[in-house]
Every structure is written in structure tokens, then in C-alpha cells.
Amino acid sequence: GENVEQHPSTLSVQEGDSAVIKCTYSDSASNYFPWYKQELGKRPQLIIDIRSNVGEKKDQRIAVTLNKTAKHFSLHITETQPEDSAVYFCAASNSGGGADGLTFGKGTHLIIQP
Amino acid sequence: SQTIHQWPATLVQPVGSPLSLECTVEGTSNPNLYWYRQAAGRGLQLLFYSVGIGQISSEVPQNLSASRPQDRQFILSSKKLLLSDSGFYLCAWSGGWGQPQHFGDGTRLSIL
Numbered sequence: 001g002e003n004v005e006q007h008p009s010t011l012s013v014q015e016g017d018s019a020v021i022k023c024t025y026s027d028s029a030s031n032y033f034p035w036y037k038q039e040l041g042k043r044p045q046l047i048i049d050i051r052s053n054v055g056e057k058k059d060q061r062i063a064v065t066l067n068k069t070a071k072h073f074s075l076h077i078t079e080t081q082p083e084d085s086a087v088y089f090c091a092a093s094n095s096g097g098g099a100d101g102l103t104f105g106k107g108t109h110l111i112i113q114p
Numbered sequence: 115s116q117t118i119h120q121w122p123a124t125l126v127q128p129v130g131s132p133l134s135l136e137c138t139v140e141g142t143s144n145p146n147l148y149w150y151r152q153a154a155g156r157g158l159q160l161l162f163y164s165v166g167i168g169q170i171s172s173e174v175p176q177n178l179s180a181s182r183p184q185d186r187q188f189i190l191s192s193k194k195l196l197l198s199d200s201g202f203y204l205c206a207w208s209g210g211w212g213q214p215q216h217f218g219d220g221t222r223l224s225i226l
Contacts, residue, residue, distance in 0.1 A: 006157075032212045043204065043217040044158065051212075089157060093212065101148055101160040101173060102215060 002027040004092050006105025014113050019080055021108045023090035024072040030092040033073045034102065035064060038087045047088075048075070077110075085112045116141035120205050120218035128226050133178075133192040135221050137205030140186065145207040147188040148215060149180055152202040164188060200225045 003026040013019045025033075034049035050057045050064045050073065057064050061080075066073040077084055087109050091102035117140045127133060139145050146165050150158040160173045162180035170180050177196060181189045188205055205218040 034214060036217075043219050046214050046216065049214055091158075101163045102158075103160070104157040106157040 002030055002092055002094065002103040004090060004103050004105045006090050006108060008108060009106065010109045010111070012111040012113055013080055015080055015082060017080055019075075019077045019084070019110055021075045021088055021090070021110070022072060023074070023092075023105050024070075025092040025103075026071070027092070027094055028068075028071065029094045032093045033064070033066060034091050035062075035075050036089045036091065036104075038089065038107075040086075044089060080110075080112050082112050082114060085110060116145075116207070116216070118205060118207055118216060118218040120203075120221055122221055123219065124222045124224075126224045126226060127195050129197055130194050133190070133195055133199070133223070135190040135203055135205075135223075137188040137190075137218055138186055139207045142186070142207070142209065144185060146210060146213075146215075147182065148206040148208075149188065149190050150204045150206065150217075152204060152220075154201070158204065162190070195225050197225050199223065 006023045031052040035047050036044035037047045038044040048059050048062050048064050050066050061078050063076045087107045089107045090105045093102045120137050148163045149161040151161055152158045162170055162172055164170050164182045167182055178192050202220050202222050204220045206215040208215045
């Protein structure tokens with residue numbers, strides 16, 4: 001089955017700086033890669049996703065890049081703000097593989113220092 | 115717009131007791147439905163998913179089961195809870211294969 005590794009487990013950055021979270025996946029058939037943000041005690045919320053036919057996607061201050069050859073994808077947050085503090089999860093799925101459902105990384109606790 | 119409801123929000127149960135968690139989706143038809151579990155400080159683990167009424171796929175063997183008696187209703191059950199069943203249980207829905215998944219508010223389950 002799919003295995004998703006996420007690094008780092010904790011990331012502390014100064015407000016205004018950029019943050020980068022990286023994930024690798026094992027199943028070359030995976031073709032959908034969402035990122036979720038989870039605040040303490042709350043539901044995970046989808047913040048951005050990318051499909052395997054696209055190399056990069058941006059939405060205001062957040063962007064995701066995908067390298068299919070190397071089987072890794074990254075989340076980039078620019079001009080970080082205090083409200084960006086949360087746990088971020090990457091995930092991967094193979095929508096055509098006869099199974100549905102996401103395999104998640106273990107999460108990155110992003111701390112924005114004022 | 116679509117909404118997803120989970121209840122209860124919090125549940126404290128003794129070891130060996132049964133369990134029933136319910137999830138319903140509004141504003142869409144024939145959604146894919148999912149149950150995930152999140153242990154404290156950990157990632158999310160897919161437990162079950164369903165692509166239609168009565169169709170359940172299990173990802174992890176355990177003492178939990180799932181059922182989908184109606185198109186937009188997904189139930190997670192256990193006959194006898196174990197201490198290791200404690201966690202944050204999240205229901206999610208999507209519009210189909212490879213579509214974004216959207217989570218409910220979750221049920222925090224504590225086993226004593």
C-alpha cells in the first residue's frame with residue numbers, strides 16, 4: 001500500500017518568513033495530493049491540492065509543488081502570519097487503483113513566532 | 115452547499131461496552147464516505163470507506179465495523195470497545211473517486 005513520509009515534524013519560523021513542508025510517497029500510481037490544516041481540537045480543513053498532471057499550484061500565500069519522478073511534493077507558505085500556526089498534513093491517494101481514501105503523513109506542527 | 119454532521123462530539127465509554135457513531139451528509143447524493151481515526155498527536159488513519167449503500171471496504175482489521183444503511187448515512191460500530199480504541203474519529207465525504215475529501219467535526223472517544 002501507499003506510505004507517506006512528512007518532514008519536519010515541527011517547524012518554527014518568524015512571522016513574515018516562509019515555511020516549507022515536504023512529503024514523499026511510495027506508490028507511483030498515486031495521482032492526487034491534498035494538504036490539510038488542523039487547528040487544535042478541530043477538523044482537518046483542505047487548504048490546497050494538486051493532481052499528478054500539474055507540477056505546481058498557487059493560491060494566494062500558499063503553493064504546492066509536485067515532483068512525480070522523485071515522488072515528493074511540498075507545501076510552501078509565504079509571508080507567514082500568526083493564524084498559520086496549526087498542524088499541517090499531506091496526503092496521497094490513487095483514485096484509479098480500486099481503492100479510495102487518503103494515506104496521510106504524520107503531520108507538521110507549524111509554529112509562527114511573533 | 116454540502117454539510118456533514120457527526121455525533122456525538124464527545125463520548126466516554128467503559129471497556130467492553132458497545133459503540134455507535136453516526137455521520138450524515140446533506141446537500142449531495144451518492145457521496146463517497148469515509149471513517150478515519152486520529153490518535154493523540156498523530157496522523158489520520160483510514161478505517162473504512164464506502165462508495166454506495168451497503169458497500170463497505172475495510173482498510174484496517176480491528177474490532178470496529180461500519181455500515182451504510184442510507185445513501186448519506188455512515189455508521190461506525192463496535193460490539194466491545196478496547197482501550198486502544200480511544201481517539202478522535204472523523205467522518206469525511208467526497209464527490210467521487212479522487213475528489214477532495216471534507217471532514218466532519220469529529221467525535222472524541224475516551225475508553226476507561
